[in-house]
Amino acid sequence: MPEYQTHPYDVLVIGAGGAGLRAAIEASSIVVSVVVICKSLLGKAHTVMAEGGIAAALGNVDERDNWKVHFADTMRGGQYLSNWRMAELHAKEAPDCVRELEAWGALFDRTKDGRILQRNFGGHRYPRLAHVGDRTGLEMIRTLQDHGIHQGIEVHMECTVLRLLTDDGRVTGAFAYDRERGRFLLFPAKAVVLATGGIGRAYKITSNSWEYTGDGHALAYHAGAALMDMEFVQFHPTGMVWPPSVCGILVTEGVRGEGGVLRNSQGRRFMFDDIPELYRAQTADNEEEGWRYTQGDKNARRPPELLTRDHIARCIVREIKEGRGSPHGGVFLDISWIKDRFPHAAEHIRKKLPSMYHQFKQLADIDITKEPMEVGPTTHYMMGGVQVDGDTQMSTVAGLFAAGECAAGLHGANRLGGNSLSDLLVFGKRAGSYAACFAKEQGHGRMDQDQINQTAECALRPFERIKGSEGPYQIQQKLQEKMQDLVGIVRTEGEMKLALTEIAILYERAEKVSVEGNREYNNGWHTALDLSNLLTVSEAITRAALEREESRGAHFREDRPAKSAEFGKINIVIRKGSNGEMQVKREPNPELPPELRQTIEEMK
Numbered sequence: 001m002p003e004y005q006t007h008p009y010d011v012l013v014i015g016a017g018g019a020g021l022r023a024a025i026e027a028s029s030i031v032v033s034v035v036v037i038c039k040s041l042l043g044k045a046h047t048v049m050a051e052g053g054i055a056a057a058l059g060n061v062d063e064r065d066n067w068k069v070h071f072a073d074t075m076r077g078g079q080y081l082s083n084w085r086m087a088e089l090h091a092k093e094a095p096d097c098v099r100e101l102e103a104w105g106a107l108f109d110r111t112k113d114g115r116i117l118q119r120n121f122g123g124h125r126y127p128r129l130a131h132v133g134d135r136t137g138l139e140m141i142r143t144l145q146d147h148g149i150h151q152g153i154e155v156h157m158e159c160t161v162l163r164l165l166t167d168d169g170r171v172t173g174a175f176a177y178d179r180e181r182g183r184f185l186l187f188p189a190k191a192v193v194l195a196t197g198g199i200g201r202a203y204k205i206t207s208n209s210w211e212y213t214g215d216g217h218a219l220a221y222h223a224g225a226a227l228m229d230m231e232f233v234q235f236h237p238t239g240m241v242w243p244p245s246v247c248g249i250l251v252t253e254g255v256r257g258e259g260g261v262l263r264n265s266q267g268r269r270f271m272f273d274d275i276p277e278l279y280r281a282q283t284a285d286n287e288e289e290g291w292r293y294t295q296g297d298k299n300a301r302r303p304p305e306l307l308t309r310d311h312i313a314r315c316i317v318r319e320i321k322e323g324r325g326s327p328h329g330g331v332f333l334d335i336s337w338i339k340d341r342f343p344h345a346a347e348h349i350r351k352k353l354p355s356m357y358h359q360f361k362q363l364a365d366i367d368i369t370k371e372p373m374e375v376g377p378t379t380h381y382m383m384g385g386v387q388v389d390g391d392t393q394m395s396t397v398a399g400l401f402a403a404g405e406c407a408a409g410l411h412g413a414n415r416l417g418g419n420s421l422s423d424l425l426v427f428g429k430r431a432g433s434y435a436a437c438f439a440k441e442q443g444h445g446r447m448d449q450d451q452i453n454q455t456a457e458c459a460l461r462p463f464e465r466i467k468g469s470e471g472p473y474q475i476q477q478k479l480q481e482k483m484q485d486l487v488g489i490v491r492t493e494g495e496m497k498l499a500l501t502e503i504a505i506l507y508e509r510a511e512k513v514s515v516e517g518n519r520e521y522n523n524g525w526h527t528a529l530d531l532s533n534l535l536t537v538s539e540a541i542t543r544a545a546l547e548r549e550e551s552r553g554a555h556f557r558e559d560r561p562a563k564s565a566e567f568g569k570i571n572i573v574i575r576k577g578s579n580g581e582m583q584v585k586r587e588p589n590p591e592l593p594p595e596l597r598q599t600i601e602e603m604k
C-alpha cells in the first residue's frame, strides 16, 4: 500500500491560471470548500505571460463594436467549427467579466476620457483588447489571486496530478505528488475542474513553458472523457528566432496592432500579396489605409498584418521556404518605421510595448525602436481539448468540468488573439459555478483503492529500473522533434503516418525509462512522469489530423490544400476504447440557430 496524505474538498480545481482561479472564486462564492492545485508556484501559470490583452466588446474606442460583431469575428476566425453556443456566451459575457476584474482592482490602460482602453488585434473588426501595456496577464493573475485568497480558497502549490479517480462513470477525486518531497497526495472531491492549460511542450519550438505537457487533456482522456478538435494546434506567426537559446519566445501581436509591419528580405510587405477571400472586404489594399486603421481611422480597413494567425504563419513559412527569409530563418517585423510618422516614436514604442522592448534588448541586443526584429512561427496555443457542454462546461464524465485552454469548443479551427483571456473569465466562472452546484447535490464518490495503488506503483517504477538505461529527456526531445517535423504547420498523410510509427516506438522507450536519485525535487523523475501525457496528446493530435482530410484554420495539409464542405460540418472526437486503444470519430458540429446565422450574415 503506498503512503499518502488525504485532503478532501467539495470542489477540486486543477490549475492556477486565469481559468482555474476564476473557477475557484466562483465555486467558493457558492459556499463549498474549494482547493486549487498547481504544478509550479502560484502566479507562475501561463496566464501571467499573456501580453496583448483581453478581447471584450466594450465599445470604448469604437462604439460600433458589440457582442454580435465579436461573435461573428470569433465564428469566422474559427472557420465556423466553433461551438456556437460557447461563442455566443463568450461574446455576450466577456464585457461584464472585464468590468468585474476592474472592480476587483485590475488597473487597465485608459482612454483620454478615463475608460478602459482597447487595442487592435488580428481578426477583430474593431479595437477590442482591454490591456495593460503588454503585461495584461500579469495584472489579470494578480487581481484574481488577490481576490481568490480573500475568498478563502486553499492552494497546494508545486503539486502535480497524476490521475483522475473515477467510480461508475463519475469523477471522485485526483491522485497527485508534491515536487518538494515527492510525497503522494489524495484529493477526494465531489466535483473536479480541469484548468491545466496547453500542450506546447509536445513541439520543439514553442512559446510555452515547461509545465505545458498536456496533462489535463491526457488526464481527462484516461478518465473516459472525450477530446475534440485535437488537430487544431495554433502556430503563432511571430516568435523570436534568434539567438537559438530564446527561439520560440513570443512576440506579441500587439506589435502589429500598434502599426508593426512584416517584410521579407527584399523589403516587401508580403502580406499584401495573399489576402484570403473570406477577409478581402475587411482588409486594406494599400499601406496608407492600413496605417490609418492602426491610428484609429474608423473609415479605414485593417492592414493584412492583422489577418488571422493561421494565415500569417503560413505566409511567413512560404517566404522562408522560397528564399526570401531573414538571416536567421525568419522574416522581419518592424515597428521602428513609425518614426517616419511620429515625432516621439521611440518613447511611444517603449510605452506601448515595454516588455517587447526589454525582451529584444536583453535577449537579442536589438533596439526595436531603431531596427526590425527577426520573427518566425512558434507553437503557441491548443484549440483542441476536453469536449464540454457549452453552458455548464461539464465534460462527458459526470462531475468533471474543464475550462480555459484545456477545454475545446470556443475557438474552432483557429483562435483569435485576446479571445483566450476572455475565455478564461467567462468559462472559468461558468465551470466554477456548475461544479459547485454539482458538488452541493452529490456526496463524495467511492475511492477505488486499486486505481490509487496502481498509479503510485506506476509512478515509482522509473526508480526501480536498471540504472543507466535511457533517461526521460532524450525521449522528450525526440518526440518534440518528430512532432515539429512531421505534424507541424504543413502536414501530409505520409509524414503523419510516420509520426504515429515514431510515437509508438517512443511509447515503448518511455516504458523502460529510468531515473537516478530520490523523490525530492527530482526533475528527471518529473519529466519521466510527464512523458506519458505528452505521448497521449501527440498521438491524439496526429490521429485527428489524419482524420481531417482537408485544410482549415490552423490545420494545413499539403496533400489536401482545399477546404471541404463535408468537413466544415464535423468535429473530430477522440475517446479511449475498451482495450485502451485511441478511437477517432467524426461528429456533426451543432447547427447554428437561424438568428445567429443571420447575425453572421449581417456582419460580413
Ligand SMILES: Cc1cc2nc3c(=O)[nH]c(=O)nc-3n(C[C@H](O)[C@H](O)[C@H](O)COP(=O)(O)OP(=O)(O)OC[C@H]3O[C@@H](n4cnc5c(N)ncnc54)[C@H](O)[C@@H]3O)c2cc1C
Binding pocket: 014, 015, 016, 017, 018, 019, 020, 037, 038, 039, 040, 044, 045, 046, 047, 048, 049, 050, 051, 052, 053, 054, 055, 136, 137, 159, 160, 161, 162, 195, 196, 197, 198, 207, 208, 211, 215, 216, 250, 381, 403, 404, 405, 406, 417, 418, 419, 420, 421, 422, 424
Ligand atoms: C507568451 C504568451 C502570451 C500570450 N498572450 C495572450 C494574450 O495577450 N491574450 C490572450 O487572450 N491570450 C494570450 N496567451 C494565451 C493565454 O495566456 C493562455 O491560453 C491562457 O493563459 C491559458 O490559461 P489557463 O487558465 O487555461 O491555463 P494556464 O494559465 O496555462 O494555467 C495552467 C495551470 O495548470 C497547472 N497544471 C498543469 N498541469 C497540471 C497538473 N498535472 N497538476 C496540477 N496542476 C497542473 C499549471 O501549473 C498552471 O497553474 C498567451 C500565451 C503565451 C504563452
